[in-house]
Amino acid sequence: MEISQKRIEDMDVLALTGRLEAASAKKLKGCVDALVKEKRVKLIVDMAGVDFIDSSGLGTLVSSLRAVNEEKGDVKVAALQKQVRSIFELTRLHRIFGIFDNVEVARKSF
């Protein structure tokens, strides 16, 4: 999985491409941990390029959300592909994440 990072005003957009699963989730966790350390806690995860997610990937998003919440921040999830979205819904995790059609709408929600 590739992660490209972009700063928009006081927000950080992490655009993911590929499969978000056990091996790649560690990479995302490292990226979020580094941002939280710098108190950059308004995160948008652009999932348009993610075509597969497993419970490890979901778990990393949950731990990221908890970490930024502790610093009064939030994680917004943007542009979920249909099958990936269905797994958020199956596990009910759509109830704890703000999920938006695209990065622009997610950005405006902060």
Add this chain to the structure above:
Amino acid sequence: MGLRKVKLIIESDLDDVPLVGIAVNRFCAYADFSETDAFNIELCVIEAVTNSIKHAYGEESGHEVMISFTLSDTDAVFEICDKGQPMDPERLKKADLGASHIEKQNIDSVADSGRGLGIIKEIMDRVEYRSEKERNCLILKKNIS
């Protein structure tokens, strides 16, 4: 269609798990599962293989995870086997998605991990665990409708 069977062996390395996923997805397409079913079955097999590597082998490299796919006229069966630490069968019995209490206001009680078996039980039509002769197998069955 007669019985069709494929066997794969991977090293206990999380970086190799996506290869199994891709193979499962193609197998499901061959078996005429819908795109959604193929995605969901791939997810279940990935969860099982990841559990073998993480829990049975403690993420130690140099071990093997054996995966077989068997297709009949009525169902597809996926066996994921390892020779590591057996799982307590109670874990499978008790596994669920833990989803009933998930709300934004109680994020602290939402678990980071432990959803894999719950997902498998939710998606698959039958799930069995066998541990005998130092070989542990999770057997997942999906009916062909």
